[in-house]
Each structure stands twice: as C-alpha cells, then as structure tokens.
Amino acid sequence: MDIAMPDVDGIEATRRLQSLPHAPHVLILTSLSPSSTVERAVEAGAEGFVSKTDAPDDIIRRVLGVCAGAPQFNTASQKQLIDDLSESQPRSRRDAARELLGALPDREREAVMLAAEGYTNAEIASRMFISERTAKAHLSSAADKLNMGRVQMARLVERADLPARL
Structure with missing residues (x-):
C-alpha cells in the first residue's frame, strides 16, 4: 500500500x-516518511513498513514476511517508531500530571504551584492574600487528594510543564 494516493x-x-x-x-x-507516519500506519493496521528506496530483495523479503503474518519494518521505520514512542511518552506523562493538578480546586492548585516554585507557607499566604494557616490547609488538602508530599507535588508540577501562572 502506498501512502500517497x-x-x-x-x-x-x-x-x-x-x-x-x-x-x-x-x-x-x-x-514518504514524515514524522508519525509509521505510527499512524501501525495504528491503522499495517503490519509492515518499507521504503521505495530499500533494496529490491529486502522489499520482496518483507512482502513475503507480511504475507506469512510476521511484522516487517525496515531499519528506518523501526527507528521512527521508537522515536515516536519516546516523544509521545513524555506528553502522556505531562497530560496525566496536568489532569491530576486540574482536578484540584483553584486555590489548592495555586498553593501547590507556589510551593513547587519554592515559596514558604508564609510567602504563599502573602501572595494568595490568605492566612498562613489557610495556605497550610490548602497544601494539606491537596497532598491528601493527590496522596503525595510537598516534594512529590513539586515534581508533579514540573512534570505538568504548566506556564508560570495559570
């Protein structure tokens, strides 16, 4: 099957x-082999991927292999699949982190993000125009909901790769 039809x-x-x-x-x-083409082809059900520039004997061998039910990917397509997977993994980790943070109420999320930037409870309280006790309560509530400590929440914020201010 040719891609360009x-x-x-x-x-x-x-x-x-x-x-x-x-x-x-x-x-x-x-x-053609633009980024993600191999991954999209596999998701569509393709069992192999070769280039028209591959050696004729390699193409024939791969056609026979696919007919026999064995996946057949040339070296370039294998590399592209690995690259696509490694690029999509950080995105999914980022999206999962964003989803967790997004589930928090706005004020708790704001407190967590300030804590992740290294602010003390007193500084968080000052920036949020709340008491230090309320800042601690926001952080404690977020920690309970996320089932993580302050350092883990900071790592979660880092993984979410959010803009400095929401």
Whole structure:
C-alpha cells in the first residue's frame, strides 16, 4: 500500500481494509516518511513498513514476511517508531500530571504551584492574600487528594510543564 494516493491516503485505505471480515495483510511501501507516519500506519493496521528506496530483495523479503503474518519494518521505520514512542511518552506523562493538578480546586492548585516554585507557607499566604494557616490547609488538602508530599507535588508540577501562572 502506498501512502500517497489520489483520493484516499494509504493509511485511511489500510484502516478501511482492516474493517473487512477477512482483512488482508498490509505492508506500507512509500517514499514518504514524515514524522508519525509509521505510527499512524501501525495504528491503522499495517503490519509492515518499507521504503521505495530499500533494496529490491529486502522489499520482496518483507512482502513475503507480511504475507506469512510476521511484522516487517525496515531499519528506518523501526527507528521512527521508537522515536515516536519516546516523544509521545513524555506528553502522556505531562497530560496525566496536568489532569491530576486540574482536578484540584483553584486555590489548592495555586498553593501547590507556589510551593513547587519554592515559596514558604508564609510567602504563599502573602501572595494568595490568605492566612498562613489557610495556605497550610490548602497544601494539606491537596497532598491528601493527590496522596503525595510537598516534594512529590513539586515534581508533579514540573512534570505538568504548566506556564508560570495559570
């Protein structure tokens, strides 16, 4: 299956083929390999990925391999898959951290973010225009909800990669 086709691209065609009752094995053969193309092809159901610039014997071997049910990826596509996975992992960790912080009430989240920046309870209270006791209560409540201590919450804020001020 070629990626670049006139009406429907090869990834969408692969996805449609995989919805058939007796779906065929699909090997992507293309000269294109923009970022995430291999990952998208695999998600669509492709069992292999080769370049038109690969040696003819390699292409034939990979076609036969896919027909036999064995995944077939040339070296470049293997590297791209690994790169795509390593790039998506930090994003998912970031998104999970953001989701946890987003579940906190605004004032608790603000206190946690200030604590993560290194402010003391007194400084947090001053910046938030609340008493130190209330600042401690916000941090304690957030820690209980997140089931983590102050250092772990600071790491969570770092992982969330939020702008300095919400």
